[in-house]
Amino acid sequence: MRSKRFERIAERPINKDTFVKPWPEVGLSTTFSPFDPVPSLTIEDGRLVEMDGVASSDFDLVEEFIARHAIDLGVAPRALAMPSRDIARMIVDINVPRATVLEIVSGCTPAKLVEIVNQMNVLEMMMGLAKMRARRSPANQAHVTNRKENPALLAADAAEAALRGFAEIETTVAVARYAPFNALAILVGSQTARGGVLTQCAVEEATNLRLGFKGLTSYSETLSVYATERAFVEGDDTPWSKAFLASAYASRGVKTRFTSGAGAPALMGHAQGKSMLYLEARSLLATRAAGSQGSQNGSISCIALPESLPDGLRAVTGENLIATLLGLEVASGNDALASHSDIRKAAKLMLQFIPGTDFITSGYGAIPRPDNMFGGGNFDVSELDDWYVLQRDMRIDGGIEPIAEGPALEARARAATALQAVFAAFGFPPITDEEIIAATGAYGSEDMADRDRVADMEAAQELQSGPLTVLDVIKALDAAGYPDVAANILEMQRQRVIGSYLQPSAIFDRDFQVRSALTDPNDYQGPGTGYRVEGDRWAALQDLPQAWEPRTWVDALGTPQASAWLEDIGPAAPGRHMEVVIAVGPAFGGALSRTIGGLDHRDVLQAIVAGLQEERVPARLVRVHHTSDCAFIGHTGAQLSGSGIAIGLQSKGTTVIHRRDLVPLENLELFAQAPNMDLETYHRIGRNSALHALGKSAAPIAVRSDNTARLRLIVQTTLLHRQETQQVQQGRAPMELRWIDGPSGLGNSGDRQ
């Protein structure tokens, strides 16, 4: 036999993810492998001769590179002698400044780093990230690509991403030869919306470097580093060639960061039985040794591999933390699809989102997933509002801010038009006006007509190998009437000459000021210190376009006034007939005229009365003034009812069937979900009340169930209830009501006793 529950659970998105048991021998272990080395370090005559159990004569290239450049031998003996738990506690201790931790960690070997991080749970790791990340202000990076490599769409998408506040925008290609076009499109697009956004085009190293030399890109994070010599060689590089590349970029004023992450060595077949965390510690020390200012890590495109194993996300958070411990900028992953389950994706994100990192994602898909040429991406443009809401919920700066549709359309149109001008000046295949209109309003590349791809690629190659540089782009924009865009791109070039954005964790703010570990150093030391979401930034983060103004909503209800159709005809006395009292709230038919479900109060009353009449039970109408609480309204009505049965009716529609002998918070039937109630329900409430009055059995009324009603309408409920509560008059007795021009039996046919 099969359990329907187990069957249903097995079909859930989470169970489309892969889960396996650890197998350390092949690299399938996350934070610990029995083959991981024990931390050790021997220095003889001022030279490091042994590290983590390997003699220097047996060092592979990575070990030698780390030993020569990454480890401060002046600190190492002290670092190795200090218990790892003590260092882990320093990381979490708000009284120990970041600089003190950086100093002791500068003497740590890969195995020592792992031993330190393995003392910590994820909460402590998050504390560590909050304190140890290099830049005080968190930021975020966007992916902007599209399947058709449409330049107008790339420019428009880059502009929108820039407007949202992404500090870096990364593109790549479906077809390699498009690279210069894509780089140009996001450069022009981003600088149209906001000067100072850093851009890159992730392609093969040589092409990448050429794009940087031409000024078409301003950073590069494609410099892969590996944990072992064999992996490096397989990647056709060595630690020295990668380090040289980093210097080459810097020599032209281009920012770089290296990339590595958990799972990559195992996937390449080079884990050598070591844990993912240990291998990543080696890659990160190689990153530091090369003098890269930062790392893109957090497993990146291999994320599903650590996630298939126990302790996988702790390992990934741990590797982000190790990067920060080494003083590296960290662009902390969350870029590749992490799960079929939205719950798991969001929970995983929180490990970086809550503490904040230099770039919370190393690429948020600012485009639809099918257009994301970085393998689809973890989040996409349709999920931006989820991100914004989480920022607002937790008062956390996730690096971007909500924007309204109008400015987005404006920025998109202008970016595409600016790129059109550059294409025209360069004699590239034209961007048509139709394309600009399509790109402005597009969801994705499916909204774009196909271009002549052969002609585009030829022009792209001409841009790559010909004499045109970013200076020609600036001149073209200036001549075509885009002086502001020209000025922004010119300023990017001037900043290359200054080079302050080569410092750790550098981004530009809206005023082209560099925010880096030097100009905006993280000074977190517990509550009241470090980055806080305050002032204008908090105002921007909470200002969701879909957040409505409750004051306006209340104003639209109109000025509270006395009922035009319900007339007081004197204090209500206890009844002596087989009647049902309909006790309404203080605002009913006056200050409020409709239920929260939009039903007119007259129609509601009519339906109830019709239900009562079906059983030939007369109705009395009473207004309760001293309370707005549904139970007490009903209870009050029941005390006045000749039959002992009353219907308590709040103005927002919440209804109770009450009986005289019950305590106020008891009832015969309660209809708490007013938004789900229709006139048929009120009719049946009338009839059931009549049956109760007659002492007949009444089957409980089934109400349509909608568990989301409260989610959708809780604010309206609050505001309507407040309106009713404002009409409460303490100590005023219930009044008998007459429905002017209403159906007979409601105080207007002289049938009251």
Place this chain on the structure above:
Amino acid sequence: MTPASKAPDRDASTPVGTEAVQRPIRTGSGRNLDELTIDALRADRLTAEDFRISREQLNEQAAAAEAGGYRQLAENLRRAAELTGLPNERVFEIYNMLRPGRATRAQLEELARQLEGRNMPRVAAFIFEAAAAYSRRGIAKR
């Protein structure tokens, strides 16, 4: 300190924590930063070379990184400072020679000596170090 530009309203890009010696920033081509204007570009007075960072400026940035505690980054920036003197294509050639199996130990050492002779001691030392390591590990071309 810094590197930072003397250009108006750019002062905040000056790394903090170092003693400020305000001096004009020069480009790799020897121009003053203030000359890099849209007007000069319109008048075709500027070329791509004018937007290259200078050796001195990268050394300034290296000093700022070092003062901030980022020793390895400082070393990288000092190597970068030396590389400002090389044309793009030469940079590509050297990168390719440093990739696995591209050059013999002797070729790498010859390269290092050349660079040493062109006042690039740090890059040279780095390549000597690579040559020895590649040779020991069998990564150099035989």
